[in-house]
Amino acid sequence: MEPKVRMGQQAAVYSHARPSGEGEIVLSVRDLAVEYKAKRGAVKAVRSATFDLYKGESLALIGESGSGKTTLALALVRLLVRMARISDGEVLYYRDGKATDVLALNNQQMRSFRWQECAMVFQAAQNSFNPVLRIAEQFADTARAHALNDRAEIDRRARDLLRRVQLDPERVLRSYPHELSGGMRQRVLIALALLLNPQIVILDEPTTALDILTQRNVIDVLNNLRKQLNFSVIFVSHDLAMAAELADRVATMYAGRIIEIGDVFDIFQNPRHPYTYGLMKAAPTLHDNVHETFSIAGSPPDLIDLPSGCKFHPRCEFCKEPQCTTEDPPLFDVGPRHGAACWYWQEVKQAAEADKADRLAQPDIADVAATAGTTEKVG
Ligand SMILES: Nc1ncnc2c1ncn2[C@@H]1O[C@H](COP(=O)(O)OP(=O)(O)O)[C@@H](O)[C@H]1O
Ligand code: SF4
Ligand SMILES: [Mg+2]
Numbered sequence: 486m487e488p489k490v491r492m493g494q495q496a497a498v499y500s501h502a503r504p505s506g507e508g509e510i511v512l513s514v515r516d517l518a519v520e521y522k523a524k525r526g527a528v529k530a531v532r533s534a535t536f537d538l539y540k541g542e543s544l545a546l547i548g549e550s551g552s553g554k555t556t557l558a559l560a561l562v563r564l565l566v567r568m569a570r571i572s573d574g575e576v577l578y579y580r581d582g583k584a585t586d587v588l589a590l591n592n593q594q595m596r597s598f599r600w601q602e603c604a605m606v607f608q609a610a611q612n613s614f615n616p617v618l619r620i621a622e623q624f625a626d627t628a629r630a631h632a633l634n635d636r637a638e639i640d641r642r643a644r645d646l647l648r649r650v651q652l653d654p655e656r657v658l659r660s661y662p663h664e665l666s667g668g669m670r671q672r673v674l675i676a677l678a679l680l681l682n683p684q685i686v687i688l689d690e691p692t693t694a695l696d697i698l699t700q701r702n703v704i705d706v707l708n709n710l711r712k713q714l715n716f717s718v719i720f721v722s723h724d725l726a727m728a729a730e731l732a733d734r735v736a737t738m739y740a741g742r743i744i745e746i747g748d749v750f751d752i753f754q755n756p757r758h759p760y761t762y763g764l765m766k767a768a769p770t771l772h773d774n775v776h777e778t779f780s781i782a783g784s785p786p787d788l789i790d791l792p793s794g795c796k797f798h799p800r801c802e803f804c805k806e807p808q809c810t811t812e813d814p815p816l817f818d819v820g821p822r823h824g825a826a827c828w829y830w831q832e833v834k835q836a837a838e839a840d841k842a843d844r845l846a847q848p849d850i851a852d853v854a855a856t857a858g859t860t861e862k863v864g
Contacts, residue, residue: 510579511684511717512538512561512603517574519553519560519741526789530556532741534574535816538685543711543718545728545749547764548738551785554721557738558687561719562605563587563595578602580684600631603685604678613674614662620673621658627680639680646676649713650706668699672706679714689721704731725764729753734822737761740786740796743816747823754841757825757833759803766840795828803829803836 519531531553538544546554559565561576576587580602590598599605607613614623624643625636633639644654650672662670671691678686688707695703708731711718722728728735728749735752737745737760745758756762763781783800786792792799794810801809808828816824819834827833 508542509540510537511540513575513577513579514538514561515575515577517557517560517576518572519556519565519569520572521556521566522568522570523789528788529791530569530741530788531560534738534741534743536736536743536746538717538719540684540717541711541715542733543708543720543731545720545722545732545735546738546743547722547725547728547735549785550723551788552738553741554723554738555689556741558605558689558719558721561587561687562599562603563590564599564605578685597631600627600678600683601681602683603687604681604683605687605689606674606678606691607689614670616662618661619658620660620662620665623662623673624658624677624680627677631681633681642680643676646679647673649710650676652676666699667695668702671695671699671703675703675707675710679710679716683716685717685719687719687721690723691720700727701730707731725753737764740791741788742796742826744797744826745824746816747820747825751820751823755820755823755834756837757819757823757830758797758827759801759829759833760797761825762833762837763802795826803827803832805829 515535517534521528534557548554578585578587628639647654647657720731732749735749736743739760745761756765786796794812798804798809814826814828816826819825819830
């Protein structure tokens with residue numbers, strides 16, 4: 486069960502990314518890097534991504550648009566487009582004590598891995614149904630593609646899952662996709678993703694196209710299901726309020742890298758990276774219908790020609806020369822199960838603490854923080 490440990494600066498990562506006695510690891514990602522080929526050069530979309538996923542937990546990947554969330558999610562199930570390549574790193578998957586090197590699987594092994602071990606519900610997943618097939622056929626097709634031909638068993642499992650996502654199996658199985666509402670289709674997709682009993686479900690902005698009430702309903706359904714069936718979730722979101730509700734842990738991405746990772750409460754209440762800190766200061770209330778939440782000063786860096794040193798330095802109010810402009814910080818242990826890639830995280834800590842009383846007095850932040858605090862820990 487031991488993931489390969491590399492030496493060097495990653496040593497700082499392991500103590501918080503893999504706490505002892507904290508449960509079973511199902512996925513272990515180390516130094517993962519993904520590049521897209523472009524005319525101007527290589528787009529470094531994911532750099533040095535390192536994290537562990539525990540059985541039954543929900544990990545949210547947050548970060549502004551273009552920070553590499555989708556690319557990282559796609560790389561984990563190797564569904565990247567042709568122009569992309571995984572240029573470095575390791576992805577180990579564990580089931581029943583057996584490790585699988587995901588990046589070494591052949592295409593056929595990868596296809597079964599994708600549904601049986603790690604299923605993915607895409608961004609704009611609403612369009613991923615075949616419009617001319619009834620839902621029952623979509624379940625049967627998925628099962629057949631994985632050599633499951635026992636119609637009765639597939640039907641039983643489909644009905645069970647549909648009931649668990651609070652849908653009426655009779656009605657839904659007979660329907661065509663267009664006969665269902667967006668929220669229903671989204672719940673069918675979650676049921677479909679679980680058909681082959683994967684240990685991990687990756688959801689990329691699964692509720693973005695839905696109205697706020699439907700989003701909440703889908704989130705509730707997903708959370709309940711996770712508690713019943715004990716699978717793990719990687720949940721990609723640019724929506725902090727949703728991450729606060731759905732996640733046990735949160736990883737913040739910036740310019741392709743996980744720059745902070747920790748329990749949801751710590752990320753919202755005790756951010757230690759200036760970028761996360763900035764996001765939390767700018768977070769809107771859960772009751773606003775404002776779901777574009779990433780509004781900190783400056784713009785994201787050019788991923789072909791990244792800044793020297795810390796990639797956040799051109800936007801960072803804590804930046805100090807020369808260290809920040811010349812050396813990219815490792816992910817430091819900044820608290821229990823909490824890592825942040827900032828040379829000056831102690832100063833961020835002081836600022837955040839000085840600020841905390843004020844922030845909590847603001848109803849907006851108190852809302853998000855309170856939600857984060859009530860999220861049940863599973864991992
Ligand atoms: N097919 C592609 N070709 C070239 N660059 C891409 C492609 N897809 C994504 N990128 C670039 O990779 C970076 C990360 O994108 P993405 O993973 O979609 O981020 P996010 O999901 O956080 O919005 C972006 O800068 C984007 O421009
Ligand atoms: S390392 Fe420096 S530039 Fe980077 S986030 Fe920390 S203070 Fe800011
Ligand atoms: Mg995306």
